[in-house]
Each structure stands twice: as structure tokens, then as C-alpha cells.
Amino acid sequence: MQIRPATPQDKPAMIALLKKSLGEGLIPKSEALWTWKHEQNPFGASFVLLAEENNTIIGLRAFMQWQWKWKGNLYKAIRAVDTATHPDHQGKGIFKKLTLQQLELCKQQGIHFVFNTPNDQSRPGYLKMGWVQQGRMPLKFKVTNPIALAWAVAFKKGKAGSTAEDPTPVQQWDPAVFKLMDRYTNTDNDQLQTVLSTEYIRWRYADNPLFRYNYFTDFENFLLIGRIKSHSFTRELRLVDCMLFNNASSDRHINSRISRTILPYCKKNKIQVISFSGQQYQLNRSALSWMGIIPVQNRGPIVTVRDLNMSEQFSSLLNINNWGYSLGDMELF
Missing domain, CATH: 3.40.630.30 (Gcn5-related N-acetyltransferase (GNAT))
Structure with missing residues (x-):
């Protein structure tokens, strides 16, 4: 061989x-x-x-x-x-x-290092080859329609669950979104974040041949990206990335501006649940209080990492507080 x-x-x-x-x-x-x-x-x-x-x-x-x-x-x-x-x-x-x-x-x-989210079948093999479990990805949830969700869960109780991409037509990406990204710079904070750029957003989301991503923006202060996931008992808006511009996190009005963009969309598309990365939520909490009071929960996939050239810094990767990853960073595609 x-x-x-x-x-x-x-x-x-x-x-x-x-x-x-x-x-x-x-x-x-x-x-x-x-x-x-x-x-x-x-x-x-x-x-x-x-x-x-x-x-x-x-x-x-x-x-x-x-x-x-x-x-x-x-x-x-x-x-x-x-x-x-x-x-x-x-x-x-x-x-x-x-x-x-x-x-x-x-x-x-x-x-410097390897990361992935192997399933229960493949994870043991990775661990034998030197991978280490960093932890389960924290998720933040908002229930937008509790009555509809409770009814749907009760009606579907005992039936096999399934998930599928939603057939809702994707919006065309306005070129102004990419012009907005031209002004974006990753802030120097205490958490690892994917290097975001116009090229990355275009490749990862706008031109993605697998999933239909939509964006939510005022073309000045914020850009959130998400996709609808249809389950057997509910419809979920999975917010996969969040970017704030012009020091918007310090604007006391930004929270209401974002909610007025996203929540009407959820109502129109009969979405009962919104999901968001717990780590990215903590980074942008002041702009995301509209996500409600449900605590961040460790309900996401298990993240594993392996050292290549991090040396003594590798132990820092095992501390989840050092990560600011989004759902878009970790979802399979």
C-alpha cells in the first residue's frame, strides 16, 4: 500500500x-x-x-x-x-x-492544532490517536412561541424525530453585506475567534451549496447569519454567526434593533426556537439580551482538539472560557 x-x-x-x-x-x-x-x-x-x-x-x-x-x-x-x-x-x-x-x-x-466534533462512534478512535475532549459546546436557546412549541412536542411525542433543511427560498445576498464586511476587524479579545473576512462570509455562507443561509443586518451596526432547520416537532432558526460594527456593543439601542429585525422574521416563518452559540452569546451579551432568560446549556456536540505546534499553550485550548466559537465554526458541512 x-x-x-x-x-x-x-x-x-x-x-x-x-x-x-x-x-x-x-x-x-x-x-x-x-x-x-x-x-x-x-x-x-x-x-x-x-x-x-x-x-x-x-x-x-x-x-x-x-x-x-x-x-x-x-x-x-x-x-x-x-x-x-x-x-x-x-x-x-x-x-x-x-x-x-x-x-x-x-x-x-x-x-498549530486540530479541532473537530466527532460523533460517538468515531470519537474513541480519535482519542486513541491523541485527541483530547475540550468539552460539550454550550448553546443558548430562545423559545419564540411557547404554546405552539408545547403543542407540537405533545402531538409528536413518541414519533421518530427527523431534521431537514427548510424549503423556504433563500434571500439573495445584497452586495452591501460584503461591503459591510470589508470594514470588519476581529477584536483583540481573550477568546479564540475565527478570522472573519468578506471572502470567508461569501464562501462559508453566501455561496454554500449545502445549506441556505439568510442574513439579518441594518447595513451599519450588525450582521447576523442563520438558517432554518425543520424538525419533526418544531422549526428552529439556527443563528450561526454574529458580527457587530462601529462599537455597536456599547450602543444601548442595538439590542432592540437586532430583535426588531429577527423576531418578526421568526413570526412570519413560524419559528418556535432560536439557537445560538453559548460562547458567542457571552461575547455579545449586551446586544443579545432579547434572547431571553433561558440559561446557556451544554447541549451541543463534543469538541475535541489535538496539539501540533501549540506546546505549553495547548492546555489553554482545553479551557472552554478561552473559546468564542460560533455555531458556524463547528457545524458539519
């Missing part, structure tokens, strides 16, 4: 392997999606290793590049994302070999 970096010519075979190994599932496998996700990322192209035997690709491991800003410093990270092993070659340790070799290559490239 040979392990080598992927080349552009490998793309059709890689997509075929993903389909054979994982099926289509909720996220379709296509060359267009791969190109958007792994090649157009403004943080840089993904690191991709392949396992090959008899001129046939039998294993794949992709790490997506990411960048965080913390206390004025830039940290390069990778997200452990796509992986696949040919069904005829299971049990040969291909996943582990590709992952460990990819980690070493990324370490040589100066990447």
Missing part, C-alpha cells in the same frame, strides 16, 4: 470512493461540492492524503484549513473532516495510518 498526497487528477476517483464508502447520506458527494469545500476555502486548500493499492485508491483523509485569532495572534488550525476507506479494505488500519501521517505533515507545515 502506498500513501501519497492527492492531485487534481484524483478528484473523480476520490468522489467515487466517498460514495462507495459512505453513500450519499444527508450530504451529497460531488466534484462541485469537493471543489467548494476543499479548494475554494479562503484559508487555503485542504490537506488530502490517499492510500493506493494496485493503482486503485482505497483510502482518503482530508483536513480542512482554518484560522483563529486570539489575543492579537494568528493560529493556523485544521478541521478533521472527510475520510473514507474502500469496503473491501476495511480492518487494515488505513484510517489510522492516513490520519497520523497527515498530522505529521501538517505539523511540518506549521499548523
Whole structure:
């Protein structure tokens, strides 16, 4: 078995392997999606290793590049994302070999750390390879229509739950949104935050081929991004990112301005629940008091991290108070 970096010519075979190994599932496998996700990322192209035997690709491991800003410093990270092993070659340790070799290559490239949110089935394997559980992602919730939600839960009680993207047509992204982002700078605070830019917002949300994201803004002081998630018993507005401009966090009127933008949208679209990252909520609390009194709860996915070049600073990544991640930073796509 040979392990080598992927080349552009490998793309059709890689997509075929993903389909054979994982099926289509909720996220379709296509060359267009791969190109958007792994090649157009403004943080840089993904690191991709392949396992090959008899001129046939039998294993794949992709790490997506990411960048965080913390206390004025830039940290390069990778997200452990796509992986696949040919069904005829299971049990040969291909996943582990590709992952460990990819980690070493990324370490040589100066990447600081790895982060991801593995599920219960894959998490034990990551922990054996040196990943550490940072904790469960805190979430902030607001119930916009308690009566409708209680009725829906009671009516659906005992039935199998399901989730799906909402069919509500996405709004066209106004170019003024990107002009607004041209003025945005990450503040130097005590929590890690994704490096946000016009290019990132366009790639991650506006041009996302998987999910339909909408934005909420006054084109001057704030920009929030979200998508509707339909469940078997409710409709959720998942707010995935929040940006404030012009020192808006110190404006005592900003809270009401944001609520007057978002809450009528929820009423119109019959949304019963709003979800938001608990860490990002704490960062912007003065502008988000309209989210109500329900406490932040540890109900999100389990975040795991692994050191590459952080050294003594790695222990700081295990303290959840050092993170200001958004739902958009951690949701799978």
C-alpha cells in the first residue's frame, strides 16, 4: 500500500470512493461540492492524503484549513473532516495510518492544532490517536412561541424525530453585506475567534451549496447569519454567526434593533426556537439580551482538539472560557 498526497487528477476517483464508502447520506458527494469545500476555502486548500493499492485508491483523509485569532495572534488550525476507506479494505488500519501521517505533515507545515466534533462512534478512535475532549459546546436557546412549541412536542411525542433543511427560498445576498464586511476587524479579545473576512462570509455562507443561509443586518451596526432547520416537532432558526460594527456593543439601542429585525422574521416563518452559540452569546451579551432568560446549556456536540505546534499553550485550548466559537465554526458541512 502506498500513501501519497492527492492531485487534481484524483478528484473523480476520490468522489467515487466517498460514495462507495459512505453513500450519499444527508450530504451529497460531488466534484462541485469537493471543489467548494476543499479548494475554494479562503484559508487555503485542504490537506488530502490517499492510500493506493494496485493503482486503485482505497483510502482518503482530508483536513480542512482554518484560522483563529486570539489575543492579537494568528493560529493556523485544521478541521478533521472527510475520510473514507474502500469496503473491501476495511480492518487494515488505513484510517489510522492516513490520519497520523497527515498530522505529521501538517505539523511540518506549521499548523498549530486540530479541532473537530466527532460523533460517538468515531470519537474513541480519535482519542486513541491523541485527541483530547475540550468539552460539550454550550448553546443558548430562545423559545419564540411557547404554546405552539408545547403543542407540537405533545402531538409528536413518541414519533421518530427527523431534521431537514427548510424549503423556504433563500434571500439573495445584497452586495452591501460584503461591503459591510470589508470594514470588519476581529477584536483583540481573550477568546479564540475565527478570522472573519468578506471572502470567508461569501464562501462559508453566501455561496454554500449545502445549506441556505439568510442574513439579518441594518447595513451599519450588525450582521447576523442563520438558517432554518425543520424538525419533526418544531422549526428552529439556527443563528450561526454574529458580527457587530462601529462599537455597536456599547450602543444601548442595538439590542432592540437586532430583535426588531429577527423576531418578526421568526413570526412570519413560524419559528418556535432560536439557537445560538453559548460562547458567542457571552461575547455579545449586551446586544443579545432579547434572547431571553433561558440559561446557556451544554447541549451541543463534543469538541475535541489535538496539539501540533501549540506546546505549553495547548492546555489553554482545553479551557472552554478561552473559546468564542460560533455555531458556524463547528457545524458539519
